[in-house]
Amino acid sequence: MSKSLTFARRFSQLTTMSISRSVVKKVLAVETPEGDGALVRRSIGSMNLRNLTPFLMLDHFHVTKGAGFPDHPHRGQATVTYMLEGASRHEDSAGHQGTIENGGVQWMCAGRGIIHAEMPVHAEGAPDPRGLQLWIDLPKQFKMVEPSYQELGPDQIPTAYPDGPDGAVKIKVISGISHGVESPVRPLGGCWYFHVIFSGKTAIFQDIPPSWTAFIYTIKGKVTVGSEDVPYDAFHTLVFSNNANETGVSITAVEDNTEFVLIAGEPLDQTVVQYGPFVMTNREEIQKTLIDYQTGRNGFEKAHTWRSKIAYQ
Secondary structure (H helix, E strand, O other): OOHHHHHHHHHHHHOOOOOEOOEEEEEEOOEEEEOEOEEEEEOOOOOOOOOEOOEEEEEEEEOOOOOEEEEEEEEOEEEEEEEEEOEEEEEEOOOOEEEEOOOOEEEEEOOOOEEEEEEEEOOOOOOOOEEEEEEEEOOHHHOOOOOEEEEEOHHHOOEEOOOOOOOOEEEEEEEOEEOOEEOOOOOOOOEEEEEEEEOOOOEEEEEOOOOOEEEEEEEEOOEEEOOOOOOEOOOEEEEEOOOOOOOEEEEEEOOOOEEEEEEEEOOOOOOOEEEOOEEEOOHHHHHHHHHHHHHOOOOOOOOOOOOOOOOOO
């Protein structure tokens, strides 16, 4: 078990005073084209929210028929794909392949190098695939690890019920710990990821480890945060304050059927130098990455020989 996860569990168990964080920045994610015909709402990684360590990018994607994300490389980060509607197939150069169903998650650590494809499933009568993809920076000591991969189907993600199974809120614990429920996902570096679903108007308080970066992305409905009475509606990323005395965040649904994801991560004291899907800590490492990719070395041995089946059927 990672040191950060052990600390986070101990913090969750010992917290007795609930002092809420507040909103310090809000960003509306506007839908724009991305990939091969897909549409995304990008907040983290946009000009309005470029740096939010350890998070690099957050896309709320909508993939219509004929669109997708064909073969492309990564190095130096983890990508987390969580499906909200429909399904998406994936395949990579390390031999992983499968389908992420509605409510399922794929947590891929690119490490030293991987090439993958992500393509929608368009079954007759099924909704277009929609979901969230989060890019997380890897701590510099893990930049060149071998790629790894974790996938959970919708029935494998544990659920917390803060007010009991008959209450108005449930929390899908994609990673981390919420209200005593722990996910089996083990990311490199501290990261908690929750999908919070309200059926009625109520409030929750979620513990967050001190010093961690935290935010929510609103999917449906409206919420207020802490003692504020300002409602925030769908498609907003709300970045929270990070003061030493704040033990978590209080969030209230002011409409029925409100949903959001709450994500928190341990900040990294390192420089981010990014060139597209390559994320390292200095320009020399990026230059070496480009050479490795061009020459098929150091993790990119299959860069010019591997071809996915799903993107070229």
